[in-house]
Amino acid sequence: MKQPEPEYTYPTYHRPIPATWWLRDRKYFLFMMRELSSFFIAVFLLIYLYGLSLLSKGQAAYGQFQETLRSGGFTLFFVVAFIFAVYHSWTWWSIMGKVQVVRLGDHKVPERVITAVALAGWVVASAVVLFVFTR
Amino acid sequence: MSAKKITMRVTRYRPEQEDAPTEQAYELEFPDDWVVLDALNYIKDDVDGTLTFRWSCRMGICGSCGMMVNGEPKLTCAAFLRDYYPAEIRVEPLQYFPIIRDLVIDMTDFLHKLKAITPWIVRDEEKPLAEGEYLQTPAQLADYKQFSMCINCMLCYSACPVYGHEPEFIGPAAIALAHRYNLDSRDEGQEARQQVIASSEGIWDCTLVGECTEVCPKRVDPAMAIQRTKVATTTEWAKSMLMPWGKQ
Ligand code: SF4
Ligand code: FES
Numbered sequence: 480m481k482q483p484e485p486e487y488t489y490p491t492y493h494r495p496i497p498a499t500w501w502l503r504d505r506k507y508f509l510f511m512m513r514e515l516s517s518f519f520i521a522v523f524l525l526i527y528l529y530g531l532s533l534l535s536k537g538q539a540a541y542g543q544f545q546e547t548l549r550s551g552g553f554t555l556f557f558v559v560a561f562i563f564a565v566y567h568s569w570t571w572w573s574i575m576g577k578v579q580v581v582r583l584g585d586h587k588v589p590e591r592v593i594t595a596v597a598l599a600g601w602v603v604a605s606a607v608v609l610f611v612f613t614r
Numbered sequence: 615m616s617a618k619k620i621t622m623r624v625t626r627y628r629p630e631q632e633d634a635p636t637e638q639a640y641e642l643e644f645p646d647d648w649v650v651l652d653a654l655n656y657i658k659d660d661v662d663g664t665l666t667f668r669w670s671c672r673m674g675i676c677g678s679c680g681m682m683v684n685g686e687p688k689l690t691c692a693a694f695l696r697d698y699y700p701a702e703i704r705v706e707p708l709q710y711f712p713i714i715r716d717l718v719i720d721m722t723d724f725l726h727k728l729k730a731i732t733p734w735i736v737r738d739e740e741k742p743l744a745e746g747e748y749l750q751t752p753a754q755l756a757d758y759k760q761f762s763m764c765i766n767c768m769l770c771y772s773a774c775p776v777y778g779h780e781p782e783f784i785g786p787a788a789i790a791l792a793h794r795y796n797l798d799s800r801d802e803g804q805e806a807r808q809q810v811i812a813s814s815e816g817i818w819d820c821t822l823v824g825e826c827t828e829v830c831p832k833r834v835d836p837a838m839a840i841q842r843t844k845v846a847t848t849t850e851w852a853k854s855m856l857m858p859w860g861k862q
Contacts, residue, residue, distance in 0.1 A: 490629045491712035491720050496778050503685065507775065510823045574822070577838040578845055585753070 736803025786836030
């Protein structure tokens with residue numbers, strides 16, 4: 480049988496959360512940096528898509544765009560975006576062991592092994608992409 | 615061995631006499647084996663009987679002594695003064711929860727959330743008592759045991775900025791507990807729980823800060839429970855899209 484729930488009323492104090500909450504602790508700061516990394520990755524993708532759309536406008540238009548990308552400002556942006564992308568990917572792959580349960584028959588593959596395989600896969604895939612595009 | 619002296623700065627909030635919390639400093643001598651809770655009890659017994667806080671077991675079992683110790687959610691019965699000495703210790707009520715009085719927070723919201731995920735074994739049809747227990751192998755027990763160790767101390771909520779900013783979030787412990795029952799071979803209540811867990815206030819609110827797991831005194835690893843529930847929910851969804859006939 481369902482019991483009625485008593486409702487008590489009493490005053491409570493709600494503490495405001497300061498806007499700088501993420502600066503108080505290194506762990507929360509790193510979390511916010513991971514969140515911020517999405518911004519740089521999104522801007523990079525927009526630039527990339529814009530470049531692709533220029534391909535249909537002919538070689539000259541695309542060539543000029545590539546020239547613009549070589550400017551100091553863009554280079555700096557790409558370096559920062561790259562660092563953020565690596566950091567974000569690292570955090571992503573390094574929790575793989577926690578996220579994915581892998582069973583081999585009755586045996587559960589240890590978390591650390593799954594994470595190590597995921598990280599190794601990431602490095603190998605990146606190396607292959609790098610090799611193909613810089614050949 | 616001579617006792618050491620330490621200063622504790624403790625949050626006071628007496629709604630009948632002040633509009634907002636204040637801080638009160640107590641200086642005390644402590645033997646080497648004292649934890650923050652011992653110091654609070656000493657203050658209450660010998661210095662200032664009006665100081666209010668929750669505790670019960672003094673051994674990390676009841677989950678009622680959680681407070682912020684120097685900004686970190688801790689069980690105060692497991693936080694040794696000697697680990698902070700000679701620095702001052704700031705003791706505050708668990709962050710993100712409303713304060714009722716001094717170090718006592720209002721846990722009503724948490725209790726509602728716990729109840730919302732149906733934290734018990736649900737059967738489509740109960741078998742008659744005469745047929746005996748629902749048996750389980752040690753391996754089946756091992757599947758969920760870690761997630762059943764939660765003592766409802768709420769430290770994980772206090773470590774979760776998502777809960778702080780979006781109080782509707784069901785939160786780490788409740789989701790971990792839902793995961794515990796979903797993994798239990800005797801349970802058949804997954805679908806009902808899913809309504810709550812996969813709702814907009816459930817797993818998808820979690821941005822994987824990961825601090826819930828760091829502060830958990832029982833190694834429940836709620837962050838893992840949430841991420842695994844995300845994977846299971848997505849897999850179920852994909853299956854139902856690709857093979858709609860597979861599900862009745
Ligand atoms: S999951 Fe851990 S931190 Fe959260 S309430 Fe349970 S025991 Fe406490
Ligand atoms: S007093 Fe029970 S857990 Fe600390």
